[in-house]
Amino acid sequence: MAENQPATRRERRIVVRKAQILDAAATIFSEKGFERATTREIAAAADVSEGTIYNYFGSKRDLLLGLVQTIADETIQELNDSPLGNVEDTMRRALTHRFQQTRERRLLTLFLHEARLHPDVYRHYVQEVLEPLKQGLEAYMRVLIESGAMRPLNPAIAARTLIGMSMGFAILFELGNDPAIEEVSSAELAAAVSDIFLNGMRGEAVSGQRDGGAR
Amino acid sequence: MAENQPATRRERRIVVRKAQILDAAATIFSEKGFERATTREIAAAADVSEGTIYNYFGSKRDLLLGLVQTIADETIQELNDSPLGNVEDTMRRALTHRFQQTRERRLLTLFLHEARLHPDVYRHYVQEVLEPLKQGLEAYMRVLIESGAMRPLNPAIAARTLIGMSMGFAILFELGNDPAIEEVSSAELAAAVSDIFLNGMRGEAVSGQRDGGAR
Amino acid sequence: MAENQPATRRERRIVVRKAQILDAAATIFSEKGFERATTREIAAAADVSEGTIYNYFGSKRDLLLGLVQTIADETIQELNDSPLGNVEDTMRRALTHRFQQTRERRLLTLFLHEARLHPDVYRHYVQEVLEPLKQGLEAYMRVLIESGAMRPLNPAIAARTLIGMSMGFAILFELGNDPAIEEVSSAELAAAVSDIFLNGMRGEAVSGQRDGGAR
Amino acid sequence: MAENQPATRRERRIVVRKAQILDAAATIFSEKGFERATTREIAAAADVSEGTIYNYFGSKRDLLLGLVQTIADETIQELNDSPLGNVEDTMRRALTHRFQQTRERRLLTLFLHEARLHPDVYRHYVQEVLEPLKQGLEAYMRVLIESGAMRPLNPAIAARTLIGMSMGFAILFELGNDPAIEEVSSAELAAAVSDIFLNGMRGEAVSGQRDGGAR
DNA sequence: GATGAATGAGCGTTCATTCAT
DNA sequence: TATGAATGAACGCTCATTCAT
Numbered sequence: 001m002a003e004n005q006p007a008t009r010r011e012r013r014i015v016v017r018k019a020q021i022l023d024a025a026a027t028i029f030s031e032k033g034f035e036r037a038t039t040r041e042i043a044a045a046a047d048v049s050e051g052t053i054y055n056y057f058g059s060k061r062d063l064l065l066g067l068v069q070t071i072a073d074e075t076i077q078e079l080n081d082s083p084l085g086n087v088e089d090t091m092r093r094a095l096t097h098r099f100q101q102t103r104e105r106r107l108l109t110l111f112l113h114e115a116r117l118h119p120d121v122y123r124h125y126v127q128e129v130l131e132p133l134k135q136g137l138e139a140y141m142r143v144l145i146e147s148g149a150m151r152p153l154n155p156a157i158a159a160r161t162l163i164g165m166s167m168g169f170a171i172l173f174e175l176g177n178d179p180a181i182e183e184v185s186s187a188e189l190a191a192a193v194s195d196i197f198l199n200g201m202r203g204e205a206v207s208g209q210r211d212g213g214a215r
Numbered sequence: 216m217a218e219n220q221p222a223t224r225r226e227r228r229i230v231v232r233k234a235q236i237l238d239a240a241a242t243i244f245s246e247k248g249f250e251r252a253t254t255r256e257i258a259a260a261a262d263v264s265e266g267t268i269y270n271y272f273g274s275k276r277d278l279l280l281g282l283v284q285t286i287a288d289e290t291i292q293e294l295n296d297s298p299l300g301n302v303e304d305t306m307r308r309a310l311t312h313r314f315q316q317t318r319e320r321r322l323l324t325l326f327l328h329e330a331r332l333h334p335d336v337y338r339h340y341v342q343e344v345l346e347p348l349k350q351g352l353e354a355y356m357r358v359l360i361e362s363g364a365m366r367p368l369n370p371a372i373a374a375r376t377l378i379g380m381s382m383g384f385a386i387l388f389e390l391g392n393d394p395a396i397e398e399v400s401s402a403e404l405a406a407a408v409s410d411i412f413l414n415g416m417r418g419e420a421v422s423g424q425r426d427g428g429a430r
Numbered sequence: 431m432a433e434n435q436p437a438t439r440r441e442r443r444i445v446v447r448k449a450q451i452l453d454a455a456a457t458i459f460s461e462k463g464f465e466r467a468t469t470r471e472i473a474a475a476a477d478v479s480e481g482t483i484y485n486y487f488g489s490k491r492d493l494l495l496g497l498v499q500t501i502a503d504e505t506i507q508e509l510n511d512s513p514l515g516n517v518e519d520t521m522r523r524a525l526t527h528r529f530q531q532t533r534e535r536r537l538l539t540l541f542l543h544e545a546r547l548h549p550d551v552y553r554h555y556v557q558e559v560l561e562p563l564k565q566g567l568e569a570y571m572r573v574l575i576e577s578g579a580m581r582p583l584n585p586a587i588a589a590r591t592l593i594g595m596s597m598g599f600a601i602l603f604e605l606g607n608d609p610a611i612e613e614v615s616s617a618e619l620a621a622a623v624s625d626i627f628l629n630g631m632r633g634e635a636v637s638g639q640r641d642g643g644a645r
Numbered sequence: 646m647a648e649n650q651p652a653t654r655r656e657r658r659i660v661v662r663k664a665q666i667l668d669a670a671a672t673i674f675s676e677k678g679f680e681r682a683t684t685r686e687i688a689a690a691a692d693v694s695e696g697t698i699y700n701y702f703g704s705k706r707d708l709l710l711g712l713v714q715t716i717a718d719e720t721i722q723e724l725n726d727s728p729l730g731n732v733e734d735t736m737r738r739a740l741t742h743r744f745q746q747t748r749e750r751r752l753l754t755l756f757l758h759e760a761r762l763h764p765d766v767y768r769h770y771v772q773e774v775l776e777p778l779k780q781g782l783e784a785y786m787r788v789l790i791e792s793g794a795m796r797p798l799n800p801a802i803a804a805r806t807l808i809g810m811s812m813g814f815a816i817l818f819e820l821g822n823d824p825a826i827e828e829v830s831s832a833e834l835a836a837a838v839s840d841i842f843l844n845g846m847r848g849e850a851v852s853g854q855r856d857g858g859a860r
Numbered sequence: 861g862a863t864g865a866a867t868g869a870g871c872g873t874t875c876a877t878t879c880a881t
Numbered sequence: 882t883a884t885g886a887a888t889g890a891a892c893g894c895t896c897a898t899t900c901a902t
Contacts, residue, residue, distance in 0.1 A: 032332065033250070033328065033332045034250075035248070035249075035250030035251065036250065036332070038874085038875060038876085039875075039876060039877080040875075040876095043885095048883075048884090049883060049884045049885055050876085050877085050884085050885065051877090051878080051879085051882095051883065051884050051885065052882080052883055052884075054876090054877070054878080055882070055883075059876075059877080060875095060876060060877090106331070109324070109327045109328045109331045110328060110331075112324045112327070112328070112386060112390070113248065113324045113325060113327070113328035115324075115390065116321070116324045116325075116389060116390060117246075117247065117248050117251070122390075126390055126392070130390075134393070134395075138395075153407065153410075153411070154407060156395035156396075157395070157396070157399070157404065157407045157408070158407075158411065160384065160387055160393070160395065160396055161380065161384065161407070161408050161411055163383065163387065164379075164380055164382075164383030164384035164385075164386065164387050165376065165379055165380040165383055165384075166383065167379075167383040167386060167387075168378065168379030168380055168381065168382040168383025168384070168386070169375065169376065169379035169380075169383070170379075171327060171379065171382060171383070171386075172375055172378065172379050172382075174331060175327070175330065175331060175337075175341055175345070177341070178349070178375070180349075180353075180371035180372070180375065181371075181372070181375055184372070189372065192368065192369060192372045192373075192376070193372070193376050195368075195415070196368070196373065196376055196412065196415035196416060197411065197415055198415070199414065199415040199416075199417075200410070200411035200412055200413070200414040200415025200416075201411060201414075201415075202414075228865090232865090253891085253892065253893080254892080254893060254894080255892090255893095263866075263867090264866060264867045264868060265867085265868070265893085265894080266865095266866065266867055266868065266894085266895080266896080267865075267866055267867075268894095269893095269894065269895075270864095270865065270866075274893080274894080275892095275893065275894090462762065463680070463758065463762045464680075465678070465679075465680030465681065466680065466762070468895085468896060468897085469896075469897060469898080470896075470897095473864095478862080478863090479862060479863045479864055480863080480864065480897085480898085481861095481862065481863050481864065481898090481899080481900085482861080482862055482863075484897090484898070484899080485861070485862075489897075489898080490896095490897060490898090536761070539754070539757045539758045539760075539761045540758060540761075542754045542757070542758070542816060542820070543678065543754045543755060543757070543758035545820065546751070546754045546755075546819060546820060547676075547677065547678050547681070552820075556820055556822070560820070564823070564825075568825075583837065583840075583841070584829075584837060586825035586826075587825070587826070587829070587834065587837045587838070588837075588841065590814065590817055590823070590825065590826055591810065591814065591837070591838050591841055593813065593817065594809075594810055594812075594813030594814035594815075594816065594817050595806065595809055595810040595813055595814075596813065597809075597813040597816060597817075598808065598809030598810055598811065598812040598813025598814070598816070599805065599806065599809035599810075599813070600809075601757060601809065601812060601813070601816075602805055602808065602809050602812075604761060605757070605760065605761060605767075605771055605775070607771070608779070608805070610779075610783075610801035610802070610805065611801075611802070611805055614802070619802065622798065622799060622802045622803075622806070623802070623806050625798075625845070626798070626803065626806055626842065626845035626846060627841065627845055628845070629844065629845040629846075629847075630840070630841035630842055630843070630844040630845025630846075631841060631844075631845075632844075658886090662886090683870085683871070683872085684871085684872060684873080685871090685872095688889095693887075693888090694887060694888045694889060695872085695873080695888085695889070696873090696874080696875080696886095696887065696888055696889065697886075697887055697888075698873095699872095699873065699874075700885095700886065700887075704872080704873080705871095705872065705873090
């Protein structure tokens with residue numbers, strides 16, 4: 001966002017106002033959920049009147065969509081910006097970032113809940129963020145497998161396992177009240193989780209004299 | 216549940232009615248979310264009047280709690296009933312079950328969302344199901360590690376990684392629209408996921424030196 | 431009521447049941463008022479089911495009417511039964527009775543409230559009890575005045591003053607929390623009140639010239 | 646009330662709106678009673694929407710309390726403002742005023758009914774208006790008795806007799822349908838009632854020896 | 861007759877949205 | 882533009898009444 005400062009003072013002010021309101025919305029949505037949050041509370045938290053919200057957003061729903069969009073954009077930006085080093089580093093960095101964000105903005109369960117129920121949110125969040133991520137990771141898995149760096153597992157499932165793992169962990173975070181993960185730094189957690197996954201993708205299949213999926 | 220039929224006709228009818236209403240509530244909650252579901256819709260889906268709901272449940276919220284409680288009880292029951300065979304089988308069975316349930320009852324994002332926001336749901340779901348599961352798994356990890364079957368990783372984090380992985384995967388399921396996992400049987404998915412995790416817990420730690428995608 | 435035992439066992443039982451239900455209704459109405467009393471509570475207090483109430487009374491409203499009727503009948507009965515001795519004794523006896531009843535059955539404000547709002551109650555209570563009482567007292571006043579026992583005041587107003595006084599006092603009683611009247615026996619109160627009224631009706635008119643407290 | 650205009654336009658509008666709504670509430674409560682009055686009706690009578698009521702009052706109950714408070718304040722104001730002349734004049738003036746008010750605002754039975762059932766109304770009406778009145782009158786009675794202007798009757802009972810008389814009369818008024826008092830001016834009624842009471846407090850005690858109606 | 865579960869109209873209240881200022 | 886009072890549809894819930902058992 002920063003690279004593209006709107007020219008006029010007016011446009012700049014609009015962007016600032018929108019951000020101010022979205023920030024407030026994020027806070028209140030996170031505290032109360034979408035439905036139980038009231039526009040009055042959001043207005044109070046944003047230090048504007050209720051009417052002002054409607055000068056910048058068409059509806060309460062649009063606040064949510066704006067928020068989702070903002071975060072989706074950020075996420076995509078980060079993914080694109082993240083230097084592609086070796087797998088371990090990349091993954092650790094991505095997970096670390098993810099965990100840090102979850103600690104700050106507890107919006108994941110909200111987004112998932114709303115995405116499941118509301119097509120617009122679904123579009124902005126699942127289709128625009130999760131799907132590309134799946135595709136990208138799946139392709140990456142394929143590369144790693146073909147290069148021999150990983151076992152010949154189903155790359156689609158591997159990609160989804162990683163995403164699910166990351167998302168699930170983030171949710172545990174968001175649910176809170178778990179010293180075992182709260183007292184560990186995001187980086188350490190990311191390292192541990194990434195270690196398990198990557199190690200799981202290497203090595204031999206767990207046989208399997210026992211019957212599994214792999215044989 | 217069938218083994219323990221309440222004696223009197225009246226008690227039996229009450230149990231049936233409650234189940235009928237909870238079933239309807241599950242359907243509507245899953246479709247609309249808790250807040251957007253109305254007691255009128257639930258009554259219609261249960262084929263009773265609105266008043267009847269309140270003969271069996273004290274409030275709309277109690278419907279949610281009843282649902283959470285029911286599913287929590289089921290989950291705990293399953294965990295206790297599940298035969299403790301070797302790690303692989305147990306895990307596969309548990310995950311398979313989990314994935315099957317998610318396909319049928321798309322309530323996970325709802326529960327997580329509500330648990331995050333409502334202390335009662337938190338108590339019934341997180342504290343009574345998730346916490347014990349964490350503790351149990353953590354202890355189990357410890358055993359496996361001590362026995363040498365697994366690397367000396369932090370058992371707390373290992374347990375949470377597995378739970379997060381399972382939960383995250385279930386959410387991807389619930390979000391739907393992903394042929395890559397929908398066209399695979401629950402058993403196969405469970406096998407693959409379990410394979411990655413267990414393999415990840417064995418073997419050597421992945422060192423940071425090895426490079427990743429470039430090779 | 432006692433003089434006229436219904437012949438059959440069945441009829442007798444009906445009368446008993448009705449009384450049992452009306453008693454419960456009196457208790458609950460007095461505690462909660464008519465609207466806030468529920469048929470469920472009344473049924474519980476009467477130790478019958480809700481349905482049973484409707485076997486004996488057509489509606490909740492009919493419970494109130496039945497109660498009003500019962501008390502109106504009692505009141506009329508008492509008035510007719512009360513021996514007509516000298517004025518002082520009669521009045522004292524009537525007021526004593528009134529105050530005793532108020533202490534037991536705190537239904538006066540309820541009746542007045544409902545009579546003001548509901549024509550049926552008005553008919554049963556105001557027209558059948560209060561009006562005859564006014565007429566009777568007015569005629570009595572007339573007699574006393576003509577006989578010279580009282581000053582030539584407007585007998586209609588005199589009668590209403592006495593009734594109002596008695597009713598107002600009863601309300602003060604019903605409102606409770608007033609040791610000054612609660613710790614005095616009904617008889618003493620009745621004597622004092624009756625004394626003031628009767629004395630007020632005798633003697634000379636109070637002329638405006640006399641000054642009041644200042645003297 | 647006019648002497649103390651709130652400074653700002655906004656504050657003025659709020660006061661006006663509250664009064665407008667309370668007026669409507671008074672009308673509807675008087676017609677239907679508190680429970681049977683609906684906020685819809687009150688809103689319609691006040692010519693505002695239902696929502697607007699809740700911008701000014703927290704609940705339907707608060708409307709009642711606001712009304713009680715308003716009238717309690719007025720009553721207290723009047724008592725304080727009323728010039729203390731001789732007893733007769735003071736009493737006549739007070740009663741006249743009372744009767745006039747009852748004719749306009751038929752809220753007495755409602756207030757008594759609600760005061761009996763609802764602690765908040767009790768506090769605002771009985772404790773803040775009736776009790777001080779009792780105390781004031783009792784003290785006044787004591788003065789009159791000590792000065793010899795009245796017989797040595799129990800001043801507490803005398804005070805309550807007067808209050809009860811006034812209240813009871815007001816209720817007869819409110820119940821309506823009585824030409825004998827409706828066709829007489831408030832001032833005349835007040836004069837007659839006050840005459841009876843004051844005369845009753847003077848003179849000698851009515852002894853039981855004198856016979857009553859027979860003479 | 862007695863029961864109490866079922867009913868559903870109707871209530872008080874909330875809150876996203878509008879619009880006159 | 883910013884405001885916040887006004888709006889009214891829609892919600893959760895209650896309870897008098899009915900009726901199958």
